[in-house]
Amino acid sequence: MKIGRLRGYIGSVVVLLAIVALALWQWKALARFAIAATAASIAHVRLSLDPVTLTLDRAVFENVRVTSVSGEPIARIDRIALTYDLRDLLPGGTRLFGLKSVEANSLHVTIVRHADGSYNVPSLRPPANNGGKQIPLVLRASVLDGSIDISNESPNAAADKRHLYVENLQVDATISSAARSFYTVALKYGERPGDLYPVRGRGDINAPAGYIDQRWTAPALPIAAAVDFVVNSPSLRLDRGMLRNVDARYFALTDPSGTLSPHLTGSATLAGGRLAIAGLAQPVEDLRGPVDVYDDGLLTPGLLASVAGSSAQVSGGVYDLRNPHLRIAVRGTGDLASLRFAFKAARELPMHGLLRFGLLVEGVATQPLTWIDLRAPALTYAAVALERMSGLVALDGQRADVIDLSARYRDSDLGASGRVELQKKRDAIEMLLGAHTSTVALPYLDTVLPEMRIDGIALATADDPKAIALRGILSGAGPGEALDALFNVDSRGYGSIGPLHVSRNQGSLYARIALDRPHGLAIGLARVRNLSLPAAKATLNATLFGGQANAAIGVNGVARVESAWGTASAQARVVSKAARSKAGSSGVWGRRRASARALRDRRIRRASLGPSSSPAVAIGVSKSTVTPVSPSPAARCALAMPPLRWARSSSERREPCAIS
Numbered sequence: 001m002k003i004g005r006l007r008g009y010i011g012s013v014v015v016l017l018a019i020v021a022l023a024l025w026q027w028k029a030l031a032r033f034a035i036a037a038t039a040a041s042i043a044h045v046r047l048s049l050d051p052v053t054l055t056l057d058r059a060v061f062e063n064v065r066v067t068s069v070s071g072e073p074i075a076r077i078d079r080i081a082l083t084y085d086l087r088d089l090l091p092g093g094t095r096l097f098g099l100k101s102v103e104a105n106s107l108h109v110t111i112v113r114h115a116d117g118s119y120n121v122p123s124l125r126p127p128a129n130n131g132g133k134q135i136p137l138v139l140r141a142s143v144l145d146g147s148i149d150i151s152n153e154s155p156n157a158a159a160d161k162r163h164l165y166v167e168n169l170q171v172d173a174t175i176s177s178a179a180r181s182f183y184t185v186a187l188k189y190g191e192r193p194g195d196l197y198p199v200r201g202r203g204d205i206n207a208p209a210g211y212i213d214q215r216w217t218a219p220a221l222p223i224a225a226a227v228d229f230v231v232n233s234p235s236l237r238l239d240r241g242m243l244r245n246v247d248a249r250y251f252a253l254t255d256p257s258g259t260l261s262p263h264l265t266g267s268a269t270l271a272g273g274r275l276a277i278a279g280l281a282q283p284v285e286d287l288r289g290p291v292d293v294y295d296d297g298l299l300t301p302g303l304l305a306s307v308a309g310s311s312a313q314v315s316g317g318v319y320d321l322r323n324p325h326l327r328i329a330v331r332g333t334g335d336l337a338s339l340r341f342a343f344k345a346a347r348e349l350p351m352h353g354l355l356r357f358g359l360l361v362e363g364v365a366t367q368p369l370t371w372i373d374l375r376a377p378a379l380t381y382a383a384v385a386l387e388r389m390s391g392l393v394a395l396d397g398q399r400a401d402v403i404d405l406s407a408r409y410r411d412s413d414l415g416a417s418g419r420v421e422l423q424k425k426r427d428a429i430e431m432l433l434g435a436h437t438s439t440v441a442l443p444y445l446d447t448v449l450p451e452m453r454i455d456g457i458a459l460a461t462a463d464d465p466k467a468i469a470l471r472g473i474l475s476g477a478g479p480g481e482a483l484d485a486l487f488n489v490d491s492r493g494y495g496s497i498g499p500l501h502v503s504r505n506q507g508s509l510y511a512r513i514a515l516d517r518p519h520g521l522a523i524g525l526a527r528v529r530n531l532s533l534p535a536a537k538a539t540l541n542a543t544l545f546g547g548q549a550n551a552a553i554g555v556n557g558v559a560r561v562e563s564a565w566g567t568a569s570a571q572a573r574v575v576s577k578a579a580r581s582k583a584g585s586s587g588v589w590g591r592r593r594a595s596a597r598a599l600r601d602r603r604i605r606r607a608s609l610g611p612s613s614s615p616a617v618a619i620g621v622s623k624s625t626v627t628p629v630s631p632s633p634a635a636r637c638a639l640a641m642p643p644l645r646w647a648r649s650s651s652e653r654r655e656p657c658a659i660s
Helices: 002-025 027-042 224-231 336-342 596-601 633-639
Strands: 046-048 052-054 058-067 073-084 099-113 138-152 163-176 180-192 195-206 211-222 236-254 260-277 284-294 297-307 310-319 325-335 354-364 369-381 384-395 399-409 412-421 429-438 453-464 467-478 481-489 494-504 507-516 521-533 538-549 552-563 566-577 580-588
Touching: 138 224, 163 195, 163 224, 180 211, 211 224, 211 260, 224 236, 224 310, 236 284, 260 297, 284 310, 297 325, 325 336, 336 354, 494 521, 521 552
Parallel strands: 099 138
Antiparallel strands: 046 058, 052 058, 058 073, 073 099, 138 163, 163 180, 180 195, 195 211, 211 236, 236 260, 260 284, 284 297, 297 310, 310 325, 325 354, 354 369, 369 384, 384 399, 399 412, 412 429, 429 453, 453 467, 467 481, 481 494, 494 507, 507 521, 521 538, 538 552, 552 566, 566 580
8 A cells, every 4th residue: 555655656756857847848938838828818919939038037039920819910029128037926026027127129010990990909908906015017118110000991091091100119218107207209200101200209207206297299290190090080081281399298196185187288280281071072271270189189279271262260179089079160251153162062053152151060070960051141043143042951971951041032032951862862852942932023923913922832852863853832812812833743754733723803814734754745724714914904814725745836725805905816826846936826906005105116017037047937817806995096096007917028017106
């Protein structure tokens, strides 16, 4: 039994000696394995290094490669030298990990933001503080000839602003987490490898004494790529910009509880900036003015700028950098003849006039909302003069919501509201249109209708802005009269206008038109019963029927007009095809109404076919009879005239009656 136990002890000693011998033989490999396992456990990265030089107080690692778990490169270091004290690894040690110094030569770090927003660098969390006494980190650290490449693969970044470069990085630091720390940093930064700008930083960190004082300065610094990297917004992009006289400070003092409260502040002057904003077809150019940095954002009290050749002012900035939010306002004034080029939907429109505009971009940077406010006291669209134009539109990158768009034309109030999808899709456009006007404000209607207020409401819908469906109603009312109408035309051009109904005292008008635009067809009819014509002081009865087939138009109808001068009736037929027209009529002319001045000045002129491009017209009258009403000398003269016809020559021309 004793012999068996002895054999067991001897076997255990042999195994232990074998393990120790193996460790002594492959101790460098075991050290590499331990370092790699620690890196994978704590930093979630893969680490490779070869060769390794280890002594009791010094370690040198060469050709160090750090990659992500998926194999993406993170860092490459040609040489790392460490000094340490192994006694500090034992309980009661005074240095964390026993480290005394770290020196990295030719350090190169790569940071990549992928298109989906992820990074090649893992997210590190500091170790939890269990409340026990912490071993301080006390060491001397230096970096020689370091560099950092930052790549931005976000689809929101401009093609020439996808890289940020840090070269010639030199760091010298004396670190003590339990006492005072110092550091100095020098580097060159830029957006292109051959165009780098010097940056210097220094720091004094003394937690036991209750203060932190760090300062970074640069004579000039390109800012566009860095801002786009932080903001990463599809609605706002800084394409260009240079900061001058950059001066940033990071400082802290203890509060009454003894806790350090750090703050960041910085200032610079922006020059040559160019800002692209969703909703604008042209960028905001020549941004210049002060820029301020604070704990959690970047703001400006007011930058001067230019939009489509018009002056503007920009204020606001970026805040909540952990989840960046925007609030940027652009205000300006200019002539629409130039400003229309800043808006895609308006650049082809013939407009001019003084316009005051404002833009507000606000919300989460990845999906902000853009508000556009437009105001013009007077503007001209083609030959139409509009007054008191105002509009408010909201854009979110996917659609535009027209909150309100209004203007005044002559004595008419016009308005619109609705939404427009920025991508082609079903019901991409839904706009509600409104008009409040009167017959006095509308050409020609004032000769047919007395003064009447007219209201119209229409709904415009479309899958494609080039093919809009329109349906709505018209209504109007005046003393003893009313107007009602419907219209409904789909996006293909099928539909109808009408029925249109006008009633006045004992008279009425009914009209309707059917449309078939794909085949170039239209058919319409109108019927008038005892409708008074205020401008002519007459009463109209008529029935008209007509149609259009491509370029051919035909109208047939009968009409009777009764006035103080008598009764005139006619039956007419008009056929027009391209540049050639034919017309025929027969009728009865009664007493004609005219003033003495008009009768003196009027001449019956010979008809002419005109130039070759003018349509040929032929008119014939088959009969003419007159029913006089209260004849006067002027009326008798007029009624004595033969049937009306065009004179073929100057010898057939008649002079009108002379009325004194």
